[in-house]
Amino acid sequence: MKQVQDALRPTGIPTFAGAWKATTEHQTPPTEYLVYTTMTTEGEHWDDAVRKYRVYVYLNLWTMIDPTATIRRVRAAMRQAGFAMEDETDSYNDDTRQTLVAWTWVQEMEAEDESGI
Numbered sequence: 001m002k003q004v005q006d007a008l009r010p011t012g013i014p015t016f017a018g019a020w021k022a023t024t025e026h027q028t029p030p031t032e033y034l035v036y037t038t039m040t041t042e043g044e045h046w047d048d049a050v051r052k053y054r055v056y057v058y059l060n061l062w063t064m065i066d067p068t069a070t071i072r073r074v075r076a077a078m079r080q081a082g083f084a085m086e087d088e089t090d091s092y093n094d095d096t097r098q099t100l101v102a103w104t105w106v107q108e109m110e111a112e113d114e115s116g117i
Helices: 002-011 068-080
Strands: 015-017 032-046 049-063 084-093 098-110
Touching: 002 015, 002 032, 002 049, 002 068, 049 068, 068 084, 068 098
Parallel strands: 015 032
Antiparallel strands: 032 049, 049 098, 084 098
């Protein structure tokens, strides 16, 4: 979703839709990176028609460094783009020496005329 990529661009953190994948040039993941997926639901109806959608962004930060400053940058960027944080969790994996910070962000969007007429 271009909107998520645009929102996170100011953080300077590599951002990937779905998953990070190794390439010929980059065989190992960056020291820190973001991965996201999205889900859209119908959020509001009037007169038998959808009026608003709710877009959920499931965003994961994978990092091998202290995530404190990065968490602040991600929160600020997503809020600036009009998303609201639903939840935030974190965990550390001793085997990979990575911290995972996982968020659910949500934004309401007006529905466009989808009648096709």
